Amino acid sequence: MDTPKVPSWPAIPIAKPEEVYAGLSDQAKDYPLYLESITRQEKNFEKPEALALLRVLDCTTSMMIGHWCSSQLSELGAEVIQVEPPGGDPLRKLTPFGRKEYMFKDKESGEEVGGQFLHEMRNKLSVTLNLETEEGREILKKLVVHSDVVIENGTPGQWDAWGIGYRQLREINPRLIYCWVGQRGQWGPLKDKPGMLEPTAQAACGFVHGTGDPKEFGGQPTRSALWMADHVGGTSAAMGILAAVLYRNNVSGEGQFIEATSAEAIIRILDYSWAWYSMDGSIRPRYGNWDLAINIYAVNPCKDGYMMVGGGHDRLWYRIWRTVGDEQPAVEEDILGDLHLRDVTERLAHDMQVKTYTMLGEWLKDNPRSEAERKLSKQQVASGGVLYVNEVAEYPHFKYRGHVAECDSPHYGKILYGTTPFLQHKTPGRLKWLGRPVGYDNEDVYRRLLGFNRDDFARLSQTGVTHEEEEEEEL
Amino acid sequence: MAKDTASATQKQSFEEFCHQAFDPTKEFSKPEALKGVRVLSCTQYILGPSCASYLAELGAEVIKIEAPRRGEAMRHTTPFNEPFLYPLSRWVPERGTGLGFLGANPNEYFISVDFHRPEGQAIVKKLAAKSDVMVENYRPGTFDRWGIGYRQMKEINPRLVYCWLGGFGGWGPGRVRASYDILGQSQGGNFGMTGKQEFLGGAPSKHTIWLADYWGGMMGAVQILAALYWRDKVSGEGTFTEYSQVHGVTRQLEYALPLYGRHGITRQRWGNWDTQLCVHGIIKCGKSSYPGSENPQESEEGYILISAYTDEDFARLCKVVGDVKMAEKYAKTENRVKAQSQMEIYPWLEKWAADKTKEQVAEIMDKANINNQPVWNAKEVANHPHWVQRGAVRWLDDPTFGELLHQGPAYKMSATPPRLKWALKPVGADNELILGKLAGLSTEELRRLEEQECI
Numbered sequence: 001m002d003t004p005k006v007p008s009w010p011a012i013p014i015a016k017p018e019e020v021y022a023g024l025s026d027q028a029k030d031y032p033l034y035l036e037s038i039t040r041q042e043k044n045f046e047k048p049e050a051l052a053l054l055r056v057l058d059c060t061t062s063m064m065i066g067h068w069c070s071s072q073l074s075e076l077g078a079e080v081i082q083v084e085p086p087g088g089d090p091l092r093k094l095t096p097f098g099r100k101e102y103m104f105k106d107k108e109s110g111e112e113v114g115g116q117f118l119h120e121m122r123n124k125l126s127v128t129l130n131l132e133t134e135e136g137r138e139i140l141k142k143l144v145v146h147s148d149v150v151i152e153n154g155t156p157g158q159w160d161a162w163g164i165g166y167r168q169l170r171e172i173n174p175r176l177i178y179c180w181v182g183q184r185g186q187w188g189p190l191k192d193k194p195g196m197l198e199p200t201a202q203a204a205c206g207f208v209h210g211t212g213d214p215k216e217f218g219g220q221p222t223r224s225a226l227w228m229a230d231h232v233g234g235t236s237a238a239m240g241i242l243a244a245v246l247y248r249n250n251v252s253g254e255g256q257f258i259e260a261t262s263a264e265a266i267i268r269i270l271d272y273s274w275a276w277y278s279m280d281g282s283i284r285p286r287y288g289n290w291d292l293a294i295n296i297y298a299v300n301p302c303k304d305g306y307m308m309v310g311g312g313h314d315r316l317w318y319r320i321w322r323t324v325g326d327e328q329p330a331v332e333e334d335i336l337g338d339l340h341l342r343d344v345t346e347r348l349a350h351d352m353q354v355k356t357y358t359m360l361g362e363w364l365k366d367n368p369r370s371e372a373e374r375k376l377s378k379q380q381v382a383s384g385g386v387l388y389v390n391e392v393a394e395y396p397h398f399k400y401r402g403h404v405a406e407c408d409s410p411h412y413g414k415i416l417y418g419t420t421p422f423l424q425h426k427t428p429g430r431l432k433w434l435g436r437p438v439g440y441d442n443e444d445v446y447r448r449l450l451g452f453n454r455d456d457f458a459r460l461s462q463t464g465v466t467h468e469e470e471e472e473e474e475l
Numbered sequence: 476m477a478k479d480t481a482s483a484t485q486k487q488s489f490e491e492f493c494h495q496a497f498d499p500t501k502e503f504s505k506p507e508a509l510k511g512v513r514v515l516s517c518t519q520y521i522l523g524p525s526c527a528s529y530l531a532e533l534g535a536e537v538i539k540i541e542a543p544r545r546g547e548a549m550r551h552t553t554p555f556n557e558p559f560l561y562p563l564s565r566w567v568p569e570r571g572t573g574l575g576f577l578g579a580n581p582n583e584y585f586i587s588v589d590f591h592r593p594e595g596q597a598i599v600k601k602l603a604a605k606s607d608v609m610v611e612n613y614r615p616g617t618f619d620r621w622g623i624g625y626r627q628m629k630e631i632n633p634r635l636v637y638c639w640l641g642g643f644g645g646w647g648p649g650r651v652r653a654s655y656d657i658l659g660q661s662q663g664g665n666f667g668m669t670g671k672q673e674f675l676g677g678a679p680s681k682h683t684i685w686l687a688d689y690w691g692g693m694m695g696a697v698q699i700l701a702a703l704y705w706r707d708k709v710s711g712e713g714t715f716t717e718y719s720q721v722h723g724v725t726r727q728l729e730y731a732l733p734l735y736g737r738h739g740i741t742r743q744r745w746g747n748w749d750t751q752l753c754v755h756g757i758i759k760c761g762k763s764s765y766p767g768s769e770n771p772q773e774s775e776e777g778y779i780l781i782s783a784y785t786d787e788d789f790a791r792l793c794k795v796v797g798d799v800k801m802a803e804k805y806a807k808t809e810n811r812v813k814a815q816s817q818m819e820i821y822p823w824l825e826k827w828a829a830d831k832t833k834e835q836v837a838e839i840m841d842k843a844n845i846n847n848q849p850v851w852n853a854k855e856v857a858n859h860p861h862w863v864q865r866g867a868v869r870w871l872d873d874p875t876f877g878e879l880l881h882q883g884p885a886y887k888m889s890a891t892p893p894r895l896k897w898a899l900k901p902v903g904a905d906n907e908l909i910l911g912k913l914a915g916l917s918t919e920e921l922r923r924l925e926e927q928e929c930i
Binding site: 006007009015020031032033034035036038039048050051053054072076077094095096097098101102104114115116118119156157160161165167184185186187188189190191193194196197199200203204205206207208209210211212213214215216218220221222223224225226227228231232233235236237238239240242243244245246247249250251252254256257258259260261263264265266267268269270271272273274275276277278279280281282283284285286287288289291292293294297298299301306308310312313344345346347348349350377380381382383384385386387388389390392393395396397398400401403404406414415416417418419420421422423424425426427429 | 489490492493494496497506508509510521525529533548551552553554555556557558560570573574575577578579615616619620625626642643644645646647648649650651652653654655657658661662663664665666667668669670671676678679680681682683684685686689690693694696697698700701702703704705707708709710712713714715716717718719721722723725726727728729730731732733734735736737738739740741742744745746747750751752755757759770771772773775778779780782808809812813814841844846848849850851852853854855856857859860861862864865867868870878879880881882883884885886887888889890891893898
């Protein structure tokens with residue numbers, strides 16, 4: 001079968017600065033050009049890395065929260081050593097609908113890895129180590145001597161029982177920051193409910209119940225397409241780790257124990273759900289693509305898709321209706337004449353939201369996303385269409401700023417990826433490489449940190465500490 | 476003595492040890508990680524405020540500056556215009572404070588300054604000279620124009636970490652565009668991929684939380700902490716950081732961009748199922764857990780996540796359901812995970828669960844040792860002993876508003892735990908304390924500035 005031809009990225013060339021800032025006065029250009037000069041990612045490698053002195057052992061497998069946490073640190077310059085079981089983290093094998101053709105193949109060995117795992121393995125070194133063996137655990141202890149941070153996601157108490165938990169490792173390295181990550185926690189009544197992959201946490205914290213359309217509109221509780229709670233949980237773990245590093249460096253000289261869960265990270269950001277419940281028993285409901293607490297602030301259907309329009313306070317409220325009124329004066333008149341829509345909080349009542357969006361929909365149905373955005377932007381109203389991935393990849397602003405970029409991997413060829421949003425003047429985040437084959441850095445890490453020699457490598461490989469014992473399985 | 480303690484802790488079960496190390500009731504007996512770090516938060520809505528609040532939970536002295544009198548917009552938003560916190564707001568006497576503010580500003584000091592006026596700008600400069608971090612989320616260039624942006628502040632205080640957060644970033648073709656969380660979700664790409672499948676009549680779906688804001692704020696905090704590390708350990712210098720919430724969302728699209736780049740395939744919605752694993756999806760149980768409830772949030776049918784994606788787990792699941800044919804047909808992972816297979820497997824499970832509540836399904840799955848997680852609503856989460864014991868949701872005796880159920884910090888630390896002190900305060904509540912202490916304003920000056928609505 002012929003493989004369809006895929007156009008190279010970008011299909012539409014990236015704009016040049018003189019096009020972007022054409023027609024602006026020197027004064028108007030001054031500030032954006034200044035920002036551009038201090039934060040452009042092309043200049044990253046002329047600058048130092050914020051966390052260059054930090055070494056992190058990411059020992060998590062089969063879950064995204066730990067990988068997400070360590071990739072934030074590695075983007076900011078930490079040396080992250082990804083410790084995988086021999087044969088690699090099982091997540092390497094994941095690919096949409098099981099389609100092998102969507103995996104990325106190492107040019108030399110033919111070893112395959114899925115896009116999701118690859119996308120998070122940025123800047124990390126990959127070593128293999130079998131922690132189920134005594135010798136593997138001894139090697140881990142030696143690595144810990146040289147590390148600032150260790151991240152693990154074993155079942156609750158597993159590492160402690162193995163003699164490599166926080167209680168034991170702090171004796172080996174009192175400066176160690178030890179972080180456990182998971183879905184629901186390693187203590188408390190649910191600790192023995194097996195940990196597993198997202199969207200476990202999303203379902204356990206109220207997020208899924210509150211997302212999607214109400215039942216009356218044919219809706220049901222809805223998960224995020226992404227393993228989103230792991231992303232938020234991973235970022236919160238990174239926050240805790242860096243705070244602990246600062247406290248260690250500046251104050252105590254000692255490490256500590258951190259625990260971060262995906263579910264609690266989302267509970268933290270479910271804004272007023274808890275207070276609201278405690279006041280009158282209200283259970284945060286699903287409200288589709290509208291917002292419970294702001295009007296106008298919603299996504300509604302338009303001519304060619306779905307359109308976000310937002311403007312909660314009076315100034316923007318009137319500008320939105322002025323824009324609509326240019327084409328449909330009767331709608332503007334009706335809205336402005338409605339006494340119940342005059343006050344910013346009175347607009348929040350459900351009936352008022354129904355009226356607002358019904359009227360707005362009258363206008364949106366004749367306007368495609370780009371037109372609606374052009375008209376509303378003229379009035380400085382926040383607006384924009386719901387974009388699909390192909391549109392995100394080609395969006396002029398994102399391409400110009402490098403939100404999406406292509407990495408030329410020595411192992412896997414060209415890969416399109418989402419770049420780090422950590423733009424900075426002095427020590428920006430950056431991409432050095434995107435993913436490694438399993439155990440690619442064994443040689444470097446074990447020689448450099450532990451002084452292993454040829455004999456050690458051969459022995460460890462044979463005893464199943466760094467490599468799978470394939471022959472034995474065949475017997 | 477140290478040895479005794481060490482052996483005593485060794486004897487403890489691991490769970491007891493963890494409970495003691497992370498006990499939320501002991502937070503105030505421990506030091507704070509960011510004590511001595513001062514943060515100026517010139518922010519409104521959620522993205523900027525939440526960023527500063529994560530630092531405030533860690534013990535930083537966060538000073539939030541609002542517009543005099545009405546304060547920031549989030550004080551006036553609340554779900555359906557129903558719940559308000561009392562006492563009444565000083566400046567909007569007809570009603571109290573809306574709940575939209577909650578979770579984005581705990582532990583902060585609240586002062587009010589009019590940024591537009593030279594006298595106000597002079598106060599901000601005085602504060603910035605004594606601060607470690609400044610967080611700001613006005614439209615790009617506004618603070619620069621007012622003489623209180625990064626270019627000016629780095630001259631006043633070279634150690635200052637200046638963090639701008641916002642929608643599209645301050646440069647590039649879209650730099651003038653305003654943004655909100657929901658726009659970040661729409662344009663960043665996670666919105667279009669979330670929701671029921673297109674061919675089942677589904678549409679793109681918003682994440683119920685202000686995700687691009689609240690999580691974006693965390694990303695900002697991570698970057699600030701890294702910048703402080705570099706300042707304190709390496710260079711002694713501050714820096715400028717720019718965080719675009721749209722950029723952040725694009726960063727989290729998992730395999731979507733690599734797949735599009737290599738194969739030209741646009742990732743589509745896949746509803747409550749998983750594109751890479753099966754069984755690993757949320758199914759509908761036919762019965763409500765609270766059939767008599769008048770609350771539609773409770774009377775509707777229950778939902779549960781069932782996860783049995785390994786071959787062994789799936790075989791066990793088939794045994795539970797009592798279906799040998801399915802066990803044979805879908806014995807292999809690569810067969811189960813195909814789109815067509817998922818179309819058959821999940822309805823099959825929903826049919827089996829049609830006469831059960833989510834609790835009944837959970838019990839059956841627990842017994843068979845199959846991973847599961849009922850979809851809990853806010854009430855179930857707030858009352859669950861697990862979350863209560865861990866302090867994820869906790870009662871707060873707020874000095875202004877009284878007893879409130881409030882979320883705890885997102886993560887736990889044994890030595891320097893983040894903590895919750897108060898939820899919020901009225902506009903300008905700490906004017907006297909902060910402006911007296913840091914800007915040297917006398918009582919008389921404070922009164923005059925207040926009368927002129929400059930603070």
